[in-house]
Amino acid sequence: MAKRIALVEDDAAIRANYAEAIKRHGYDIVSYASRPEASAAFRVRLPELAIIDIGLGAEPDGGFTLCRELRAASATLPIIFLTARDSDFDIVSGLRLGADDYLTKDISLPHLLARIAALFRRADLAREPQAAEETIDRGNLTLDMKRFLARWRGREVDLTLTEFWMVHAMAKFPGHVKNRDQLMGDAKIVVDDGTITSHIKRIRRKFAAVDPGFDAIDTVYGMGYRWRE
Amino acid sequence: MAAPAPPRLRIGLRARLFLVTIALAAIPVVGVGYVREMETLLREQQEQNLLAAARAVATALNDRPAVRRLRGRAAAPPPPVPAASPAPASGSAPAPAVEPGSEPVPGGAGDPAPAAAAEAGTAPPTPEAPAPSRVIATEENAVPERAGEEIDAIVASLNRARSRIWVVDRKRALLALGGSLRGPAAPTAAPEAPPSAWERLENTVLRPLYQRLLARPNDDFDDSLPETVISSGPEVDRALTGIAGARWRATPDNRAVVVSAAHPVFAGDTVVAAVVVEETTNAIQTFTVRAFEKLISATLAVFVIVAAIMLLFASRLAGRVRRLRDEAESAVDAHGRVRALVTASHAGDEIGDLxxxxxxxxxxxxxxxxxxxxxxxxxxxxxxxxxxxVRTSLDNLAMQPLPAEAGEYMRRAGEGLDRLSRLVTRLGEARRLEHALRDGERTVYDARTVVSGCVDGYRQAYPQVGFETRITAAPARVNGSPDLLAQALDKLVANAVGFAAPGTPVVVRVQADDEAVQVDVENTGPPLPAATAARAGARLFDSMVSLREGSADGEAHLGLGLYVVRLVAEFHQGVAAARNRDDGTGVVVGLRLPTA
Known part of the structure; x- marks a missing residue:
């Protein structure tokens, strides 16, 4: 049975484009133009993944409200914010509300589809018992490449998909400097340097939350970042 | 739009209003005129009074037997001219001694005394002048003597306080003299109520001032009656010809002014003598001085009060204007950003409006x-x-089976879209940075590490450009964010590389002293436009200001790079500045960050 994806987006052209692309990849897509419409539908039936714009018509923060409602209804439902807003404040707000990823609208469709696939994989595997492992071990760091889970000293670090891919990009070859463009490519996003810096900052903070002495990410000024083992 | 230079001479509102109070000086000027007028009036009055008194005395004397006897004596000779005809016709007396005109003795009033003594045969040269009232001219024998006594009695009876009456006959011989120009000794002032504060002030401060400024008349003047006055007074001459008159003269020591009024005394139709009534103007003078004193006191008081009110008013006004100015000045910072709104005043006046x-x-x-x-x-x-x-449409299109030639167009559209996308991202960069700075974390770090690390990166990023580093050996510790400094350096270097003349190196320099760390990026190339260097130097660091004339590299320049540099400098509590090299061969752009 095809996975059911909900798309809440107020711009008709984008909505149609995304819907068609997603449908072409074999997913079942339902799209809504406004928050009340989406809310009503979600009360009847929850989708298996939701892609939400933040500004919805007359409601500039309608997406946040919707995210809160969805997260209240299901703790595991993957939620992606797809929005024109790219301020740190919005990103932090969105992720704090329990979104699994926060993407700006200039992301390409293949990148978006890759994320959708990854999130589904993570959700599926989370329900199953530990199956055949596909992990990368780098000292204290363990990356579960199937579930997109990161562990530091055995404790899970709650990373978004983008953050996970960045950590993976760095940790794959410890000691090698990854510049910002490489990180962007690996994380399947197109953002500016400042946003990469904010991402790195957030990743460090999440690791520091499980281990205050965490300092495995090195900043190489003017070049990029590297993972220290 | 250059602000007009402030005037060299600054006169504040307070000073101006204080100057306005000087208009109050008109009060004493008018007052002085008024007092002078009053004084003139009083003098005329006094003259009239004296004339009246003289007339009264003369009337009392008219046709008295004593006076008639004078007439008998005086009938024969013509009215003498004082100095010209010294000797009277029937004289047993030693004429030269008594002739007043011939002997100008300084103490004129005492003059007759030696004369009398000479007549008596004994000549004790008494230096002290005897009291004038006691002296009677006695150049005649018994007759005038008795006449003198009688006249004297009348004069004494008509005596007025503070005035002197004397009678001369046609030969200018003093027949009688009574009264004194000095008044009776002033009674000591009764002990008054304790002086008020104002009176104390008046006594301690103002009185000495007045005494300095205004000569208060006193009774300490020479009240002698010089011979010259008796003999040559024009009013006496006129009186002896039958016309009453008055004269003003000074006392011999010039300490007081004396008004004398003369009136003829008739025996029948003939003028036989003249009565002269004299008074000093001290009373008027006293009045005038007191009026002046009061005027000055009142003016001073009014001036002080008005000046105080004006000062208070002006201070309040100036204070409000100053406060407004300070608020207005601090409301806009050096980059023209409005910081705080001036709190609108509720006052209903013009300053409130302003x-x-x-x-x-x-x-x-x-x-x-x-x-x-x-x-x-x-x-x-x-x-x-x-x-x-556009992107989703292109992506969707790419998933369709397309004719072969469509691939090239798809590729071009994708490139254009990428550029547009980068542009859009960069547009938001400064804004995002501002947000990031707002809650940015600060650490103390060494700028040298950041700069040298960055330059290593630039060597890879811009292989066509040579980089020279001149980094100080001293620690260059600053408080801020190394990431942000690297970001600022990225912008500076990207700029320098863009402007550097081909083949010339970009110089990155770090200097440090006790106060600040200076990070400069220097390139050889076109200098900043000279005319606008000063102003644009500061404006360059504003959002969306670019001095690039065109972009050769096909990238859009939004003028946000140096704005980011400025934000980073401000985050470090430092400043960003751009200047031309001293020899004009290039540009130096740098950050000056305070040492941590």
């Missing part, structure tokens, strides 16, 4: 500024949706 319009002005300015500053962020936001429409 304050309110300032407030409105700043509010509008702030709105406009906000609009401009948000423009980038808004553009990013607004552009992103259509870009997304």
């Amino acid at each position: 304050s309110r319009s300032f407030s409105q002005l700043l509010e509008r300015l702030a709105q406009h500024h906000d609009y401009l500053e948000n423009m980038g962020a808004r553009l990013t936001h607004e552009f992103r949706t259509p870009v997304a429409v």
Whole structure:
């Protein structure tokens, strides 16, 4: 049975484009133009993944409200914010509300589809018992490449998909400097340097939350970042 | 738009209003005129009074037997001219001694005394002048003597306080003299109520001032009656010809002014003598001086009060204007950003109006500024949706079976879209940075590590450009964010590389002293436009200001790079500055960050 994806987006052209692309990849897509419409539908039936714009018509923060409602209804439902807003404040707000990823609208469709696939994989595997492992071990760091889970000293670090891919990009070859463009490519996003810096900052903070002495990410000024083992 | 230079001579509102109070000086000027007028009036009055008194005395004397006897004596000779005809006709007396005109003795009033003594045969040269009232001219024998006594009695009976009456006959011989120009000794002032504060002030401060400024008349003047006065007074001459008159003269020591009024005394139709009544003007003078004193006191008091009120008023006014000015000045920072709104005053006057319009002005300015500053962020936001429409459409199109030649167009459209996308991202960069700075974390770090690390990166990023580093050996510790410094350096180096003449190196320099760390990026190339260097030097660091004439590299330059540099400098509590090399061969752009 095809996975059911909900798309809440107020711009008709984008909505149609995304819907068609997603449908072409074999997913079942339902799209809504406004928050009340989406809310009503979600009360009847929850989708298996939701892609939400933040500004919805007359409601500039309608997406946040919707995210809160969805997260209240299901703790595991993957939620992606797809929005024109790219301020740190919005990103932090969105992720704090329990979104699994926060993407700006200039992301390409293949990148978006890759994320959708990854999130589904993570959700599926989370329900199953530990199956055949596909992990990368780098000292204290363990990356579960199937579930997109990161562990530091055995404790899970709650990373978004983008953050996970960045950590993976760095940790794959410890000691090698990854510049910002490489990180962007690996994380399947197109953002500016400042946003990469904010991402790195957030990743460090999440690791520091499980281990205050965490300092495995090195900043190489003017070049990029590297993972220290 | 250059602000007009402030005037070299600054006169504050307070000083101005204080100058205005000088207009109060008109009060004493008018007052002085008034007092002078009064004085003239009083003098005339006194003259009239004296004339009246002289007339009264003369009337009392008219046709008295004593006076008639004088007439008998005086009938024969013609009225003598004082100095010319010294000797009287029937004289047993030693004429030269008594002739007043011939002997100008300084103490004129005492003159007759030696004469009398000479007549008596004994000549004790008494140096002290005897009291004038005791002296009677006695150049005649018994007759005039008795006449003198009688006249004397009349004169004494008509005596007035503070006035002197004397009678001369036609030969200018003093027949009688009574009264004194000095008044009776002033009674000692009764002990008054304790002086009020004002009186104390008046006594201690003002009185000495008045005494210095205004000669208060006193009774300490020479009240002698010089011979010259008796013999040559024009009023006496006129009186002896039958016409009453008055004269003003000074006392011999010039300490007081004496008014004398003369009136003829008749025996029948003949003028036989003249009565002269004299008074000093001291009373008037006293009055005038007192009036002046009061005038000055009142003026001073009014001046002090008005000046105090004016000063208070002006201080309040100036204070409000100053406060408004300070608020207005601090409302807009060096980059023209409106910081705080002037609190609009509720006062109903013009300054209140001014304050309110300032407030409105700043509010509008702030709105406009906000609009401009948000423009980038808004553009990013607004552009992103259509870009997304195009991108998703292209992506969808790419999944369709397309004719072979369509691939090239797809590729070009994709490239254009990428550029547009980068542009949109960069537009929002400064804004995002501002947000990041707002809650940015600070650490103390060494700028040298950051700079040298960055330069290693630039060597890879710009292989065609040579980089020279001149990094100090001293620690260059600053407080801020190394990431942000690296970001600022990226912008500076990207700029320098863009402007550097081909084949010339870009110099990155770090200097440190006790106060600040200076990070400069220097390139050889076209200098900043000289005319605009000073102003644009500061403006360069504002949002969306670019001095690039065209972009050769096909990349859009939004003028945000140096704005980012400025934000980073400000985050480090430092400043960013651009200048031309001293020899004009290039440009130095740098950050000056305070040492941590």
